[in-house]
Amino acid sequence: MHSHSNGLRNLLSLFSYLVVSISLSLTNGSTEYHCYDSGNFTTNSAYDTNRFLILSSLSSHVTLDNGGFYSTSIGQDPEKVYAVALCRGDSPSNENCVNCITAASRDILTKCPNQKEAFIWGGGTPECLVHYADHLVFGNLDLPHGCIEYGGNLTEVLKSNLTEFDQIWEGLTDGLVKKVSMGSSRLKFATEEAVINALQTIYSLMQCTPDLSRSDCELCLRQCVDDWNCCLRTAGGNSERANCYFGWALYPFYSPRTKAPPPPSTDPPQIEAPPPSVSTDPLQVIPEATSSSSSSSLEHKLGSTKSAILKIDIDSLSQNEASITELYPR
Ligand SMILES: *[C@@H]1O[C@H](CO)[C@@H](O)[C@H](O)[C@H]1NC(C)=O
Ligand SMILES: *[C@@H]1O[C@H](CO)[C@@H](O)[C@H](O)[C@H]1NC(C)=O
């Protein structure tokens, strides 16, 4: 079923390069993925096997003790496959993180059956990132490919003073971009809240893959903020890219991490060598206090807060067309 709205189309055409689809989805635990159109591999080729092996091995190496990030590669050129995995910084436990990477890795295999490169934010609540490619992913910023999810309309109260809402939203996101991009090479993650009035608070979460430089992380997050700040005054949303994540809502959708990461010097050396893994990108381990929100941890039923989610696949800069394909009102 397809429906088109001129109003929304005009609004969205402000983003010059979006492919838009609207579907019911959740800010937490939703699945967004992008299969790159940069090349396909043949079924049962060495690349196919290497992709399967690397995606199968990710979850056994990712651990929150290393910031929930893992980067590896397998095979020889031109059949070499590179991959990174990243758990969201508010992942409550190692088990949650590992299960998420397992599910997301499995999911991307079927969602992108023969693409040489793809990434996914999915796998559970909260989401985690799995990204594989036929080139080095570690430290490589990928801005053009991304997805956004629209989290419903503002309440009438907030609509009555949009200037105020904008100011608070911009102050919050600007501060968080700076904070997260100044994170360590182990973890670039933070959450922050801004009070709008006695009843309403904006909750916001940002993360970069920790392999990004400070300036690339900032660039990635600013792009995510720019996806929204011109015109889409919504009650929530998120932008997901291969290197960063930005989400906000008018309710606490994340739970603060309680477990502080251990100091690096006490980490026992890992002897266990993975059979399929050929090389592992080095990860500098720097201790850092995990940022946490002061808000109490609440699991919200998103359905009651959200009416419809607009999913936008920011496909490539060359695409000029924004088309709205499906709408499922709640
Ligand atoms: C890759 O395969 C998909 C179908 O799975 C196809 O739509 C796409 O055009 C192919 N891309 C290239 C670059 O061959
Ligand atoms: C909107 O909020 C701003 C900032 O708090 C305030 O200065 C302004 O007076 C408000 N406008 C209205 C119409 O209430």
Ligand SMILES: *[C@@H]1O[C@H](CO)[C@@H](O)[C@H](O)[C@H]1NC(C)=O
């Ligand atoms: C959100 O706002 C748009 C534009 O005003 C309106 O068409 C739509 O029905 C609203 N959605 C809900 C669920 O209120």
